Amino acid sequence: MVSETTLYDKLGGEGAITAVVDYFYELVLADETVKHFFNNTDMEKQRKHQAKFFSFALGGPNQYTGASMAKAHAGMNLQEEHFKAIATHLHDALAHFGVGADEINQVLAKVSTLKDDILHK
Numbered sequence: 038m039v040s041e042t043t044l045y046d047k048l049g050g051e052g053a054i055t056a057v058v059d060y061f062y063e064l065v066l067a068d069e070t071v072k073h074f075f076n077n078t079d080m081e082k083q084r085k086h087q088a089k090f091f092s093f094a095l096g097g098p099n100q101y102t103g104a105s106m107a108k109a110h111a112g113m114n115l116q117e118e119h120f121k122a123i124a125t126h127l128h129d130a131l132a133h134f135g136v137g138a139d140e141i142n143q144v145l146a147k148v149s150t151l152k153d154d155i156l157h158k
């Protein structure tokens with residue numbers, strides 16, 4: 038049997054994902070261009086959602102039971118620049134934990150496939 042090492046495994050599994058997500062939100066909430074979107078968000082809940090979501094997006098176990106991406110971002114009218122800002126913070130958070138450029142690019146490519154579902158909703 039051929040077993041494939043997922044990005045999720047390479048990054049170090051669930052513990053590592055949680056650490057990346059926590060650091061990612063520190064960057065997001067320090068960014069004047071996007072932090073206002075999270076004014077009324079329960080960040081504790083949001084961190085848990087995101088950690089599960091990223092586990093799924095990176096090929097780990099799928100424990101994500103949240104809303105669809107279009108539904109989760111409905112009414113925000115998010116633009117390209119917001120997506121770019123979030124993607125940059127994700128890049129920086131992964132780099133902070135020593136993830137290599139190739140892996141980071143794979144993660145960002147995967148996240149980019151969600152762009153149409155997230156923007157202009």
Ligand code: HEM
Pocket residue numbers: 071074075077078079083086087090102103104105109110115119120121123124148151155
């Ligand atoms: C880059 C890709 C993105 C992914 C993978 C993503 C993922 C998610 C997930 C999983 C949730 C939780 C859904 C739920 O509660 O069921 C969520 C909610 C949210 N996202 Fe995103 N998101 C992305 C981009 C963005 C961008 C660009 C913004 C704004 C700058 C944003 C702002 C928010 C906010 C404010 C909420 C919480 C809404 C609430 O308070 O209920 N997201 N997102």
